[in-house]
Amino acid sequence: MSDSLIKPQTLKGFRDYLPGAALAREKLTEIAREVYRSYGFSPIDTPALEYSQILLGKGGDESDKQLFRFTDQGERDVAMRFDLTVPFARFAAQHLNDIGTPFKRYHIGTVWRAEKPQRGRYREFMQCDFDTIGTDSNASDIETLLVIHDLMERIGFTAFTIRVNHRKLLNGLLESLGLADKSAAVLRALDKLPKIGADAVTSELTAAAGTSSEQAEKVLAFAGLTGAPEQILTDVEKQLAGNETGLDGVARLRELFDCAAQAGLPSERIALDVSIARGLDYYTGTIYETFLNDLPQIGSVCSGGRYDNLAGLFTRQPLPGVGASLGLDRLLAAMEELGLTGDVSTPAEVLIVFFDANHTGRYMRLGRLLRQSGIAAEVFPQAKALKKQLQYADRKGFRVALIAGDREFADGVWQVKDLQQQEQQTVADDGIVEAVRGILASA
Amino acid sequence: MSDSLIKPQTLKGFRDYLPGAALAREKLTEIAREVYRSYGFSPIDTPALEYSQILLGKGGDESDKQLFRFTDQGERDVAMRFDLTVPFARFAAQHLNDIGTPFKRYHIGTVWRAEKPQRGRYREFMQCDFDTIGTDSNASDIETLLVIHDLMERIGFTAFTIRVNHRKLLNGLLESLGLADKSAAVLRALDKLPKIGADAVTSELTAAAGTSSEQAEKVLAFAGLTGAPEQILTDVEKQLAGNETGLDGVARLRELFDCAAQAGLPSERIALDVSIARGLDYYTGTIYETFLNDLPQIGSVCSGGRYDNLAGLFTRQPLPGVGASLGLDRLLAAMEELGLTGDVSTPAEVLIVFFDANHTGRYMRLGRLLRQSGIAAEVFPQAKALKKQLQYADRKGFRVALIAGDREFADGVWQVKDLQQQEQQTVADDGIVEAVRGILASA
Numbered sequence: 037m038s039d040s041l042i043k044p045q046t047l048k049g050f051r052d053y054l055p056g057a058a059l060a061r062e063k064l065t066e067i068a069r070e071v072y073r074s075y076g077f078s079p080i081d082t083p084a085l086e087y088s089q090i091l092l093g094k095g096g097d098e099s100d101k102q103l104f105r106f107t108d109q110g111e112r113d114v115a116m117r118f119d120l121t122v123p124f125a126r127f128a129a130q131h132l133n134d135i136g137t138p139f140k141r142y143h144i145g146t147v148w149r150a151e152k153p154q155r156g157r158y159r160e161f162m163q164c165d166f167d168t169i170g171t172d173s174n175a176s177d178i179e180t181l182l183v184i185h186d187l188m189e190r191i192g193f194t195a196f197t198i199r200v201n202h203r204k205l206l207n208g209l210l211e212s213l214g215l216a217d218k219s220a221a222v223l224r225a226l227d228k229l230p231k232i233g234a235d236a237v238t239s240e241l242t243a244a245a246g247t248s249s250e251q252a253e254k255v256l257a258f259a260g261l262t263g264a265p266e267q268i269l270t271d272v273e274k275q276l277a278g279n280e281t282g283l284d285g286v287a288r289l290r291e292l293f294d295c296a297a298q299a300g301l302p303s304e305r306i307a308l309d310v311s312i313a314r315g316l317d318y319y320t321g322t323i324y325e326t327f328l329n330d331l332p333q334i335g336s337v338c339s340g341g342r343y344d345n346l347a348g349l350f351t352r353q354p355l356p357g358v359g360a361s362l363g364l365d366r367l368l369a370a371m372e373e374l375g376l377t378g379d380v381s382t383p384a385e386v387l388i389v390f391f392d393a394n395h396t397g398r399y400m401r402l403g404r405l406l407r408q409s410g411i412a413a414e415v416f417p418q419a420k421a422l423k424k425q426l427q428y429a430d431r432k433g434f435r436v437a438l439i440a441g442d443r444e445f446a447d448g449v450w451q452v453k454d455l456q457q458q459e460q461q462t463v464a465d466d467g468i469v470e471a472v473r474g475i476l477a478s479a
Numbered sequence: 480m481s482d483s484l485i486k487p488q489t490l491k492g493f494r495d496y497l498p499g500a501a502l503a504r505e506k507l508t509e510i511a512r513e514v515y516r517s518y519g520f521s522p523i524d525t526p527a528l529e530y531s532q533i534l535l536g537k538g539g540d541e542s543d544k545q546l547f548r549f550t551d552q553g554e555r556d557v558a559m560r561f562d563l564t565v566p567f568a569r570f571a572a573q574h575l576n577d578i579g580t581p582f583k584r585y586h587i588g589t590v591w592r593a594e595k596p597q598r599g600r601y602r603e604f605m606q607c608d609f610d611t612i613g614t615d616s617n618a619s620d621i622e623t624l625l626v627i628h629d630l631m632e633r634i635g636f637t638a639f640t641i642r643v644n645h646r647k648l649l650n651g652l653l654e655s656l657g658l659a660d661k662s663a664a665v666l667r668a669l670d671k672l673p674k675i676g677a678d679a680v681t682s683e684l685t686a687a688a689g690t691s692s693e694q695a696e697k698v699l700a701f702a703g704l705t706g707a708p709e710q711i712l713t714d715v716e717k718q719l720a721g722n723e724t725g726l727d728g729v730a731r732l733r734e735l736f737d738c739a740a741q742a743g744l745p746s747e748r749i750a751l752d753v754s755i756a757r758g759l760d761y762y763t764g765t766i767y768e769t770f771l772n773d774l775p776q777i778g779s780v781c782s783g784g785r786y787d788n789l790a791g792l793f794t795r796q797p798l799p800g801v802g803a804s805l806g807l808d809r810l811l812a813a814m815e816e817l818g819l820t821g822d823v824s825t826p827a828e829v830l831i832v833f834f835d836a837n838h839t840g841r842y843m844r845l846g847r848l849l850r851q852s853g854i855a856a857e858v859f860p861q862a863k864a865l866k867k868q869l870q871y872a873d874r875k876g877f878r879v880a881l882i883a884g885d886r887e888f889a890d891g892v893w894q895v896k897d898l899q900q901q902e903q904q905t906v907a908d909d910g911i912v913e914a915v916r917g918i919l920a921s922a
Contacts, residue, residue: 044573044793047528047557052570054577055521055584062512062522069505074850076827076857078498079505083603084527084559084589085490085547104528106549109593114490116527127495130487134497136874138860141498146527146589150552160526173861175839182843186850291839298840299847350487384519396618396734397741400625404742407517407629414519417581418616431579 049151049159055381060368061162065144067190068164068362072142075183077166080141082123084148088115094122094349102149116148120163120361121346128169129350137170137355156369167359169346174288176358177322177342178295184326184338184360185301191367192376195329198338199309202289202322205272206313208282209258212275213251221245223313226259230311234260259311265293268308288322320344324360331370337363380433384412385476387434389425391441393418398445402438402468409469411476413438429455436475438468454478492594492602498824503811504605508587510633511607511805515585518626520609523584525566527591531558537565537792545592559591563606564789571612572793580613580798599812610802612789617731619801620765620785621738627769627781627803628744634810635819638772641781642752645732645765648715649756651725652701655718656694664688666756669702673754677703702754708736711751731765763787767803774813780806823876827855828919830877832868834884836861841888845881845911852912854919856881872898879918881911897921 046052053061069079088105095118105115117123120143128139144164151157166183168176181198188196206226210219225240234256241252258275261268269286276282289308296306312323321342328337340360347355371377386406388399399415406413414434416425422439429437439451450468453460454475463471489495496504512522531548538561548558560566563586571582587607594600609626611619624641631639649669653662668683677699684695701718704711712729719725732751739749755766764785771780783803790798814820829849831842842858849856857877859868865882872880882894893911896903897918906914 041794042532042792044533044569044790045530046526046573047530047551047555048553050526050528052526052574053522053524054574055523058522058524061524073826074855075846076825076830076855078825079496079501080498081496081501081504083489083493083495084591085493085603087488087490089485090487104549104551106547108490108547110491112490126487130489131495131497136871140857148527160528168860171860173836175833175836175842175858176860178839178843179846179858179860182847295840295843299843347487349485351484382519382521383516387519390618393616393618396621397738399618400621400738400742403518403622404625412517412519414583415618415622417611417614417619417622428579 047159049153049157051158051160056377056379057368059380059383060371060377061364064191064362064364064367065162065164068144068187069142071183071186071190072166074186075140075179077140077142077168077183080124080127080143081145082117082120082127082143084116084146085114086117086123086126088113090126091115091118091122094125095119099149102151104148104150117145118149119147120145120165124165124167125347125355126350128355129347129353132351132353138168138176139170140166140168142166156365158365162364164362164364165359166361167346167357169355169357169359172321172342172356174291177288178292178299180322180324180340180358180360181292181296181306182299182301184324184340185296185305187338187362188305188326191371193328197305197307197327197329199307199312199325199327200289200292200322201309201312202285203313203320203341204281204285205276205289205310206258208276208279208285209255209272211281212277212279213247213254215245215247215251215255218245218247222247222255226255226311227313229259261310265289265306265308268310269293272310285321292322318343322358328370328374331373334366334370337366337370339363378433382414382432382434384414385435386411386413386472387425387429387432387437388413388415389422389437389439390416390419391422391439395440395445398440402450406469406472409473411469411472426453426455435479436472438472490602492596492600494601494603499820499822500811502823502826503814503820504807507634507805507807507810508605508607511587511630512585514626514629514633515609517629518583518622520583520585520611520626523567523570523586524588525560525563525570525586527559527589528557529560529566529569531556533569534558534561534565537568538562542592545594547591547593560588561592562590563588563608567608567610568790569793571798572790572796575794575796581611581619582613583609583611585609599808601808605807607805607807608802609804610789610800612798612800612802615764615785615799617734620731621735621742623765623767623783623801623803624735624739624749625742625744627767627783628739628748630781630805631769634814636771640748640750640770640772642750642755642768642770643732643735643765644752644755645728646756646763646784647724647728648719648732648753649701651719651722651728652698652715654724655720655722656690656697658688658690658694658698661688661690665690665698669698669754670756672702704753708732708749708751711753712736715753728764735765761786765801771813771817774816777809777813780809780813782806821876825857825875825877827857828878829854829856829915830868830872830875830880831856831858832865832880832882833859833862834865834882838883838888841883845893849912849915852916854912854915869896869898878922879915881915 103115108114222245238252241247319341323341325336326338342358403413403415437453448465452463452471546558551557665688681695684690762784766784768779769781785801789800846856846858880896891908892905895906895914
């Protein structure tokens with residue numbers, strides 16, 4: 037032990053994950069992995085550090101400023117990845133011959149951004165992406181919708197809405213209104229609709245985007261279309277006045293809703309929202325956002341879309357693709373708010389109380405027996421007062437305590453304590469697994 | 480697409496994980512997580528970046544030179560973690576009130592060292608540690624042995640040997656020989672025994688450690704003890720001549736072997752090797768090394784031990800502990816060499832061939848049906864020649880292809896192709912899941 041201690045602290049904007057939070061996050065990433073794999077998406081990984089040149093300018097000026105960037109021991113200009121998309125573009129270009137196309141990957145990894153720290157925003161966070169690249173087939177767009185649906189359902193949500201749109205609908209409308217050259221400004225204004233309302237958007241359309249008030253009205257009427265998907269699509273077809281771009285978007289969305297229904301997705305979980313203009317600079321086709329019906333205010337928890345070309349900066353081979361990203365931090369916050377996470381900080385359900393070091397081997401043997409039966413069991417590591425050990429079990433969230441000393445070992449029995457019901461029974465050695473299973477099943 | 484492309488490349492000493500390698504590593508970390516959890520170890524995570532002060536000097540000069548260290552945007556002196564032990568020490572000291580003791584954690588995470596790159600050595604790698612802190616009870620030492628055993632067994636190894644020792648055996652011998660003040664030099668010499676042989680070690684003992692040749696002889700005779708654990712322990716007891724330190728080590732090892740037998744571990748998988756002196760500066764009690772009987776040359780694949788005080792630099796609260804670390808990279812190399820990893824780069828087993836975009840919904844529906852039955856199924860995303868799609872299936876390692884076009888849909892059947900046996904059968908819609916299960920079970 038040294039005389040002057042170093043203060044144990046994390047950097048500003050960084051945090052430790054204690055067991056409760058780490059268990060919740062692991063549960064989410066395990067579900068994501070299982071769902072991605074069930075569709076044939078393969079894992080990949082890329083380094084935390086890249087040549088700065090690979091990362092710079094890919095996320096805009098703001099993102100460049102947020103890079104953790106430095107010169108390494110070999111005088112290389114390096115930086116920590118700020119997302120998983122740019123490394124994936126580099127990866128795809130570098131390994132194209134090995135991976136072939138179509139290529140479906142998922143990537144769950146940590147990324148770093150030197151953002152101004154604020155509540156709920158950290159400089160280190162985990163992303164959880166999946167993408168299909170090398171094909172512009174609508175089947176991949178449909179599959180992306182199915183994956184998002186399964187993710188939400190497997191996590192435990194029942195009331196959620198995946199809002200879908202297609203960039204070509206708005207592009208088609210703007211073409212047919214003679215506003216194609218103003219689409220960036222129009223989309224930027226439209227993106228603010230939920231926040232600032234129709235009047236303010238109209239002002240911005242006429243002022244910043246330079247539309248006529250008649251054009252602005254048409255754009256807003258379009259963005260305001262609501263109803264069942266097929267009804268909206270029929271309305272959109274009329275407004276598009278035969279525009280080819282727009283009709284292609286309509287056809288793709290129509291196929292998406294048809295196939296989703298055929299595949300058995302509940303129709304109330306998928307909505308067509310022609311006003312979504314997310315990812316203005318990046319997405320070119322189908323767009324996805326996912327909202328929890330009970331917590332819409334936290335924003336989209338799973339978003340994505342189709343893009344024309346993933347890796348144009350690294351290869352001349354065009355790589356169209358479609359994918360989405362599960363928002364782990366938002367989901368964890370939502371699950372906590374909805375009471376979907378428990379107050380548990382142990383992955384084990386059974387605590388074997390430790391009474392007497394003469395019986396260590398017996399405690400270990402019972403632990404092993406339970407594990408072989410698929411029940412996670414912890415042996416308390418040392419003799420301490422029963423009360424202390426039961427406090428430990430309560431604090432961590434164990435469900436069952438198994439207790440035995442000289443007398444029980446002489447009789448060939450254990451005391452089996454249900455920690456939730458506070459009930460205790462005496463059970464013979466060969467009945468322990470069954471007794472524990474009974475308590476765990478009664479939750 | 481830009482005119483001048485950026486060369487897609489990884490930094491020297493860094494690598495991408497393509498699907499095959501990423502799947503193999505994920506399989507290992509999933510097993511580790513399951514085993515750790517089954518014993519009640521909880522996950523934690525710590526940031527990749529720490530104040531340099533936290534990390535400096537904890538791994539010696541060599542490790543300081545290998546730090547990826549820089550000044551961040553807030554003028555802080557920061558560095559990337561080079562192991563998971565120092566961050567755990569900082570974590571334990573910082574959160575001691577929240578976590579309480581005893582505390583059992585596992586941590587699977589990436590670490591970075593700017594080492595000279597060489598074959599099989601990378602600057603970024605994953606560690607996979609578990610520890611129990613806050614108790615010096617031998618029960619935790621015994622449990623550590625059980626965890627290592629279960630890890631190896633669950634990964635698929637049957638022929639492995641966990642070599643155990645206790646630092647107090649050698650310390651006791653040296654005390655009883657009057658060499659206690661020379662123990663560092665003696666242990667350093669002894670550590671070289673497997674590499675340089677008994678004669679060279681004798682020379683080093685007399686020269687560098689300054690022992691008499693009689694003392695050197697006794698040390699070597701001690702280190703050369705072989706046989707069943709109980710036999711060695713009896714021999715050691717005699718040689719220790721009543722030394723208290725040594726006898727405490729003997730008692731702890733005896734209990735460890737007894738309890739391991741009671742818990743049902745096969746005795747041939749655990750050996751007592753009194754010559755192991757690993758982790759000279761760090762470990763103070765039980766020491767563990769794990770060797771694959773068929774590949775001893777790759778070294779220990781799971782190592783660890785007991786230490787007196789985890790976090791003495793950060794807190795005055797003494798935190799004794801015991802733990803070990805699974806060597807993922809060595810294990811992956813070993814599994815490849817032993818043929819335990821397949822040539823598969825997809826997590827899905829079934830490929831649904833895509834013939835006709837008019838049937839997209841049917842392909843999607845079948846995929847969903849298989850997934851709901853627990854079978855991972857990929858739908859090929861676009862219409863392509865059957866031959867091309869089957870080549871894709873072969874290259875990735877799919878086991879079954881399901882094929883249907885107009886005719887099959889009219890008849891309500893699918894062609895079910897076993898890709899390993901190259902056999903094809905026609906199966907009615909409602910028999911698909913069963914037919915696929917049959918092929919997968921016949922592996």
